[in-house]
Amino acid sequence: MKPMDLGAARAAATLPAALGQRIEPTREADPLLAVEGLSLTRGESLILDDVSFTLRRGATLGLVGESGAGKSTIALTLIGLLRAPEVGLAGTIDLDGAGNVTQANEAAWLKLRGRRVTMIFQDASAALNPCFTIGRQITTPLRRVLGLSRSAARARAIELLESVGLNDAPSRLSAYPHQLSGGMQQRVMIAIALSSNPDLLLADEPTSALDVTIQAQIIRLILDESRRRSASCIFVLHDLALASQCCDDIVVLYGGQVMETGPSRVVLEAPMHPYTQALKGCVLEFDTEELEPLPSGAPSFASMTPACRFAPRCPRALDKCSATKPPLVETRGRKVACWNPVT
Ligand SMILES: Nc1ncnc2c1ncn2[C@@H]1O[C@H](COP(=O)(O)OP(=O)(O)OP(=O)(O)O)[C@@H](O)[C@H]1O
Ligand code: SF4
Ligand SMILES: [Mg+2]
Numbered sequence: 001m002k003p004m005d006l007g008a009a010r011a012a013a014t015l016p017a018a019l020g021q022r023i024e025p026t027r028e029a030d031p032l033l034a035v036e037g038l039s040l041t042r043g044e045s046l047i048l049d050d051v052s053f054t055l056r057r058g059a060t061l062g063l064v065g066e067s068g069a070g071k072s073t074i075a076l077t078l079i080g081l082l083r084a085p086e087v088g089l090a091g092t093i094d095l096d097g098a099g100n101v102t103q104a105n106e107a108a109w110l111k112l113r114g115r116r117v118t119m120i121f122q123d124a125s126a127a128l129n130p131c132f133t134i135g136r137q138i139t140t141p142l143r144r145v146l147g148l149s150r151s152a153a154r155a156r157a158i159e160l161l162e163s164v165g166l167n168d169a170p171s172r173l174s175a176y177p178h179q180l181s182g183g184m185q186q187r188v189m190i191a192i193a194l195s196s197n198p199d200l201l202l203a204d205e206p207t208s209a210l211d212v213t214i215q216a217q218i219i220r221l222i223l224d225e226s227r228r229r230s231a232s233c234i235f236v237l238h239d240l241a242l243a244s245q246c247c248d249d250i251v252v253l254y255g256g257q258v259m260e261t262g263p264s265r266v267v268l269e270a271p272m273h274p275y276t277q278a279l280k281g282c283v284l285e286f287d288t289e290e291l292e293p294l295p296s297g298a299p300s301f302a303s304m305t306p307a308c309r310f311a312p313r314c315p316r317a318l319d320k321c322s323a324t325k326p327p328l329v330e331t332r333g334r335k336v337a338c339w340n341p342v343t
Helices: 004-013 071-078 108-111 133-145 150-163 181-192 212-228 240-246 263-270 274-281
Strands: 031-042 045-056 059-062 089-096 117-120 202-203 232-237 249-254 257-261 328-331 334-337
Touching: 004 031, 004 212, 045 071, 045 089, 045 232, 045 257, 059 071, 059 334, 071 089, 071 334, 089 249, 117 181, 117 263, 117 274, 133 150, 133 181, 181 328, 202 263, 212 232, 212 240, 240 263, 240 334, 249 263, 249 274, 257 263, 257 274, 263 274
Parallel strands: 059 232, 059 249, 117 202, 202 232
Antiparallel strands: 031 045, 031 089, 249 257, 257 334, 328 334
């Protein structure tokens, strides 16, 4: 398998310059967010299986994995948009001592969502309401959440739009979403997500609907602005090279299970889990001679074993892998769930 040169991959991912001043993330002993044993069922399908991870204050955490791994499901659960009875939830999500929010009702979520937890969605054109002006969409949360007057909300909206690099901000307030480009719409979404000074900012593939030339600008903007406000970030990403550059920590998911998690440099430079290693083999670089695609497509939940879900595709599988689920154990600076890890 061709090893990924993270130096070259980082250069290819090209965040344009050094990231701005930041507050150093705190130690794991004092996390902003602790997810413990989170399981989510839809009908008969176990979509998330015993997912655990923590997010340090001021840190950026990347959720990576193939399509269908459960990344968006985790993000939607963290912002209270996937709740019982639509789905079955077990385990705990503790946001900054607010207690376990997995069983919180809509009234409780209204105090968190859009205030302490906000989200930048993948497709800004779908997330913004086409019937309302940008001004209305950005001033409404400012008035409702922060209680600003009409004129103060307007002034704050202009400041926010300027801070995310939208030129001619006052006149943009009267524009409708379709009058802005995709990149400008995404900047508006970022401004709305930052407007309440959230503790936790979720970004679900915030640049995958954008032209490649502005993807790095938008990622950099989210990182800089969230760091300036001391918000912690969870990025859902497909791009491992980008994850290695912009995320302090990483969670590698497969079939709704955590395969490996830890500091992104530790995990991505020397993966111990066969799945993380296989994902690295799929990274495209300018000088890639031969890609190493994962064998067969991602399986359906019905075909997965209840033990290690990667077993049917794993080149290192042992007999016990399909029978007994490997625990997530601390090894060499990260946590790995594997009976036969790469050493
Ligand atoms: N509305 C739904 N109804 C039933 N099952 C769903 C629904 N949404 C998602 N799922 C299931 O949950 C699994 C996880 O989906 P999710 O959208 O979280 O994956 P993802 O990792 O975000 O993938 P992608 O990278 O394609 O966005 C999917 O494989 C799918 O089977
Ligand atoms: S537990 Fe077994 S099947 Fe799963 S990744 Fe490790 S070696 Fe492969
Ligand atoms: Mg998704």
